[in-house]
Amino acid sequence: MRRYIFAIASSLLLTFVFFSQNAKGEPQPPKTTASTLLNVRPFLIEPTTTTTTLPIVDTKGALCPEWRAIAVAVGWPKAELKTLDDIIYRESRCNPLTHADYRVAKCGCPYDDSFGLMQINVKGKRLWQSRRDVCYLKKPEDLLDGATNLNCGLALWQLSGWAPWGK
Numbered sequence: 001m002r003r004y005i006f007a008i009a010s011s012l013l014l015t016f017v018f019f020s021q022n023a024k025g026e027p028q029p030p031k032t033t034a035s036t037l038l039n040v041r042p043f044l045i046e047p048t049t050t051t052t053t054l055p056i057v058d059t060k061g062a063l064c065p066e067w068r069a070i071a072v073a074v075g076w077p078k079a080e081l082k083t084l085d086d087i088i089y090r091e092s093r094c095n096p097l098t099h100a101d102y103r104v105a106k107c108g109c110p111y112d113d114s115f116g117l118m119q120i121n122v123k124g125k126r127l128w129q130s131r132r133d134v135c136y137l138k139k140p141e142d143l144l145d146g147a148t149n150l151n152c153g154l155a156l157w158q159l160s161g162w163a164p165w166g167k
Contacts, residue, residue, distance in 0.1 A: 057081070064094035067117060067146060074151045084153075087165050091119035096146035115140055116149030118165070120156065134159065 055072045059065030062085050071084055091114075092098035100114040113123040122128040122140045131137060135152035143149045156164050 063089035064117075067094065067150065070147050071150050071154075074147060075154050076150065080157075083162065083167065087162075087167070088117045091165070092117050096149060097144050099144065113140070115143035117146055118149055118153040120149060120152055121164070131156075 054069035057068045057072050057078070059068050062068055062081075064085055067088055068081055068085065071081060072078060076084055088094060094117070096117050098114075098116060098119065100112055100119060112121060114121045120131060120135075120143050122131050122143070128140065131140075131152065134155050135143075135148075137143065137148075137152070143152060161167075
C-alpha cells in the first residue's frame with residue numbers, strides 16, 4: 001500500500017514540476033540539468049590494443065643478443081646480463097625449444113629433464129612441484145617459451161643465485 005501512495009505522490013510532484021506556470025500564466029518548459037542535455041546511450045566499450053616496447057639494451061658482444069631485451073623486460077638486472085648470456089648460450093645455444101631429456105637419450109647420464117633457454121630442471125616430482133609453484137607453471141613444456149623460461153630463471157636466481165647453473 002505504501003508503494004502505491006509513494007508512486008502517486010511522485011507522479012503528482014513530477015506533473016507539477018513539468019506543467020507549472022510562470023507568473024504570467026504561461027506554461028514553463030521543464031528545467032534542464034546537465035544530465036538531461038547529454039544524449040546518453042548504452043554503448044560497448046571496446047578493448048584497447050596494448051603494445052609492449054622492449055627496453056633498449058646493449059647487445060654488443062652478446063652470444064644470444066635476441067634474448068637480452070626480453071630478459072630486462074621480465075626483470076633481470078642489467079648487471080647480470082653477461083652471466084645470463086653465458087648461461088643461455090652454454091645451456092641451450094640460444095634455442096628456447098631445447099629439451100634435455102637423458103631418459104630418451106639413454107646415454108648413461110644422470111637422470112635429467114631440463115627445458116628451454118636456461119635448461120631449468122624439473123626432474124622428479126618434488127623438483128617439478130617446487131618449480132611449478134615458484135614459476136607459476138601449469139606444465140613443464142611452459143618453459144619452452146623464452147620469456148617464461150627467463151622469468152622462471154629470474155625467480156630461481158633470486159632464491160639461489162647462480163647455484164642452479166653451477167656458478
